[in-house]
Amino acid sequence: MVNRAVWETLHKELAAAGATLVAVSKTKPASDIKELYDLGQRHFGENYVQELVSKQAELPADIQWHYIGHLQSNKVKYIAPFVHLVHAVDSFGLLKEINKQAAKNSRVIDVLLQMHIADEETKFGMDEADIFELMEYYTAQKEDMQNVRICGLMGMASNTDDEQKIRSEFARLNNFFIHLAETSFLGKPYFAIRSIGMSSDYHIALAEGGNMVRIGSMLFGNR
Known part of the structure; x- marks a missing residue:
């Protein structure tokens, strides 16, 4: 229930x-998504490829679907025809596969690079050095990477009640984003997204430069 x-x-x-x-709609029925859609919501986030493909076929075509989970390279082809934004690119191999599948569908797919900012080792993502290395590969092969566009960074804070820790992690991502935006790697107007913050910490994310938040339980209730 929305x-x-x-x-x-x-x-x-x-x-x-x-x-x-x-609006993070993973595990929620299409009827709940449609209810939120009818209110005016257009951006929805899913974590599982099969679930996303099923919902995309059932729901209005103008929904902008965000893939926010860990994406395996062999699953990219299933969402490449329609996905609006892939949030969690954590390797150059995955970036290349997204470019390949986007080209097959005559599309340019926007992506975010996932930066590891939390204490938990279980969270995916790259550190600053990894991202710099990926950017170097991307820049060097730009002529062959015309179907994928890096639009910013995504990060997940530590699972903690320590708001100062969360704030420092979001600030770290935002500061690195600013540094990247000022380098010769990109410097493009579309490199603008900082996807940080969820239901429990989105206020902190907004205060620390976030401009895209992923909200699930506040809208749809606990899973």
Whole structure:
């Protein structure tokens, strides 16, 4: 069941902050997504390829689907025809596969690089050195990588009640984003997204430069 009042509040708050709300709809039925869609929500995030493909076929065509989970290279082909933004690119191999499948579908797919900012080793992502190395590969092979576009960074904070720790992790990502944006790697107007913050910490994310938040439980209830 969708919490309409919460969506309306979030929608206004994030619009005022210039941030995009991605409604995390994983495991939720298409009927819940359609209810939120009818209110005006267009960005939805999914973690599982099969579930995303099924929902995309059933729901309105103008939904902008975000793939926010860990994406395996052999699954890219299933979402390449329609995915709006891939949030969690954590290797150059995955970036190349997204480019390959995008070319087959005559598309350019936007992606974010996942930066590891949390303490937990179980979280995916690259550190600053890894991202610099990926950027160097990307720049060197730019002529062969015309169907994928790096639009920013994504990160997940530590699972903790320590707000100062969360704040420092988000600030680290934002500071590195600014550094990247100022380098010769990209310097493009589309390199603009910092996807940080979820239901429990999105206020901190907004204060630390985030402009895309991934909200699930506040909108759809606990899973």
